Amino acid sequence: MPEDRSAAPEDRNGNTNTDTDVVIAGAGPTGLVLALDLARRGVRALLLERADGLFPGSRGKGLQPRSQEVLDDLGVLPGVLAAGSAYPRMLAWEGTERRGEWDMIERSEPTERVPYANTLLIPQSRTQELLYERLTALGGGVRFGTALTGLRQDDGGVEAELGTGETVRAAFLVGADGGRSTVRRALGIGMTGETVDPRPMLVADVRIAPGAVADRDHWHVWRAPDGGVALCPLPGDGGLFQLAATFEDPAAPVDTTPEGVRALLAARTPLSPDEIAEVPWASDYRARAALADRFREGRVFLAGDAAHVHSPAGGQGLNTGVQDAYNLGWKLAQVLRHGAPAALLDSYEAERRPVAADVLGLSTRLHRATADGDAPQRGGEVQQLGLGYRGSALAVDTRPRTPGDALRAGDRAPDGPYAGGRLFDLFRGPHFTLLAVGTAALPDALPEPVRAARLPADEAYGTGLFLIRPDGYVGWAGDRADAGLDAYLTALGLTRAAAPRAVPEGMPA
Ligand SMILES: Cc1cc2nc3c(=O)[nH]c(=O)nc-3n(C[C@H](O)[C@H](O)[C@H](O)COP(=O)(O)OP(=O)(O)OC[C@H]3O[C@@H](n4cnc5c(N)ncnc54)[C@H](O)[C@@H]3O)c2cc1C
Known part of the structure; x- marks a missing residue:
């Protein structure tokens, strides 16, 4: 109410x-x-x-x-x-014959800077x-x-x-x-x-009986003259797959009823209608x-x-x-x-x-x-890791000189080791974080929603002061706090607290 x-x-x-x-x-x-x-x-x-x-x-x-x-x-x-789960490998079929496997999504190893390196299914x-x-x-x-x-x-x-x-x-x-x-x-x-494409597509969730041709270790693909079918196993123990089907004819009727979905799979794959145990959800759309x-x-x-x-x-x-x-x-x-x-x-x-x-x-x-x-x-x-806000009015970099590849205001603040844990542990929560990296000095006082921490000179951050926004982007960067940090904080509704706080090396203030 x-x-x-x-x-x-x-x-x-x-x-x-x-x-x-x-x-x-x-x-x-x-x-x-x-x-x-x-x-x-x-x-x-x-x-x-x-x-x-x-x-x-x-x-x-x-x-x-x-x-x-x-x-x-x-x-x-x-x-x-x-x-x-991780995305499975694609597996192309011709009827019941396997025709080749490949990775649709590149696989990467997590690093200190990028702890989540792969698209999750x-x-x-x-x-x-x-x-x-x-x-x-x-x-x-x-x-x-x-x-x-x-x-x-x-x-x-x-x-x-x-x-x-x-x-x-x-x-x-x-x-x-x-x-x-x-x-x-x-x-x-x-x-x-x-x-984007005038041809319709069907997307549905289908539960396939165990033992049917589509195993749960692959993202299965069949091609037919009137369109393709992809079946991606969904994590969980319910035997569900996401079905995506294309239609070559822009005017093709798309039947989203369970019977229609069963008939489509039976026509384009070796699956029989009774191997499709359930169709809990189905819809059709055109890509725009x-x-x-x-x-x-x-x-x-x-x-x-x-x-x-x-x-x-x-x-x-x-x-x-x-x-x-x-x-x-x-x-x-x-x-x-x-x-x-x-x-x-x-x-x-x-x-x-x-x-x-x-x-x-x-x-x-x-x-x-x-x-x-x-x-x-x-x-x-x-992966959207490279997206950032350089050039935004909220991305203020007051350092007179920075190397071309340096982290700058507007960039995603990368993860890294910090005080026996991770920077992301420090950033987690609704606060701002002021990082003093290398020889940069923290100001004597900061407003309440800003936490401060010292970091030794760091490969990803270089040296300097970095104010990390609550959404994980560098908002302000400078060599010294008196190079405009106060004005930046004030524009965000943050004003300096009176009492100075001691900040031990490597610890959040
Ligand atoms: C086949 C397919 C595959 C996709 N795969 C991916 C993928 O792999 N990764 C990805 O990032 N995206 C994917 N997408 C896109 C993704 O599903 C959408 O971008 C996402 O759902 C958008 O989320 P949303 O919350 O903005 O809108 P929606 O998910 O559309 O949610 C809007 C909500 O608002 C409600 N609503 C509508 N009108 C009103 C109203 N007047 N009052 C109150 N409530 C209302 C609706 O009921 C709905 O719950 C895919 C889409 C399709 C069709």
């Missing part, structure tokens, strides 16, 4: 009579990550989901290394790693369940069976209209409501893009690539598929949405809880829209190359 409005009079950002701080429409991966991040920051959020439960299908099954780092920070990764439904479990453990929740149907905004807040007839007033609203976003339409924001013309209108933001839709090639969609949410969460909290100027929120679109545009280009290229029979191996470009 919405809270008593009188409990929340006008706050320092001019938000008036709000029931909650943030309304989030859509409990897909994007909305769940945002709600979770806000919950751990003490920001009140109302997460609305039109459906009666979480999405049940395996759809976005590739979790990229950068998303694994995000989930590590959010405390979800142990469960995700336990529920996921985990059904989207499982990822969402684990996010939801963590959200509820933090006291948050989802209001299922409740659609957002409209919105109005004014100088003091946003009013969300719910399908139940209620209205809820919040300081901000985020549309994480998928490709057909009600929020985007209500704002009148266009999507600019193209059809489109980008919202804006990611923000006043107090309302778009994130995830609501802001960008991709071809599934290269496994980018879910991952990009997760990182939209991760970029936005701490900024909303700084504004709502720490008095940062609302202008901080401008950096969300400035940072995320160019990333989404690049990712769109990548997934379209991979889709077309795969459709042309080239099926390029997926390497580092899909």
